[in-house]
Amino acid sequence: MQLVGLHHIAIIGSDYARSRDFYHRILGLPIVSESWREERQSWKLNLALPDGSQIELFSFPATPPRPSRPEACGLRHLALAVGNLEHARATLSAKGIELEAIRLDDITGQRFCFFADPDGLPIELYECRR
Structure with missing residues (x-):
């Protein structure tokens, strides 16, 4: 395969x-x-x-609702790659979306943050600068 x-x-x-x-x-x-x-x-x-x-x-x-926190078994979150985290955050914030603070991945050194879809599914914005 x-x-x-x-x-x-x-x-x-x-x-x-x-x-x-x-x-x-x-x-x-x-x-x-x-x-x-x-x-x-x-x-x-x-x-x-x-x-x-x-x-x-x-x-x-x-x-039925699916538990997503704390750390339920199954899909943990959806991660979307972005080129510029600040721009993506500003765009979503202007549309009324609440975002968590920017974090730093201690393994890759990349920046990311989370927000939620209308049902609470965690969505991650993961900065992938090239």
């Missing part, structure tokens, strides 16, 4: 319209496709990331 990269990450939102707005308008991810799946009573939205991977956003009726 030869893995060639990450294709997509799937997220289920508790409020589809709110999550759609967050990932598309606030984060600025372009919509690849959007469809209503009648048999599942579910929306499926594909959003493009600059590297070609995607975020799949789903809605399902009556979804």
Whole structure:
């Protein structure tokens, strides 16, 4: 087996319209496709990331909450690479998003910070200066 990269990450939102707005308008991810799946009573939205991977956003009726803190088993967070952490923080802050303070990765020396999506999923902005 030869893995060639990450294709997509799937997220289920508790409020589809709110999550759609967050990932598309606030984060600025372009919509690849959007469809209503009648048999599942579910929306499926594909959003493009600059590297070609995607975020799949789903809605399902009556979804149970998933614990994400403290350190529950499963997906820990979604990390998005940015070229300029201050610019990314300023852009999100201007849109009303609360961000944690900038931290320094003690292993790589790179800077990062966290914020949350509408359902509390931790999202990391990880600065990748080239």
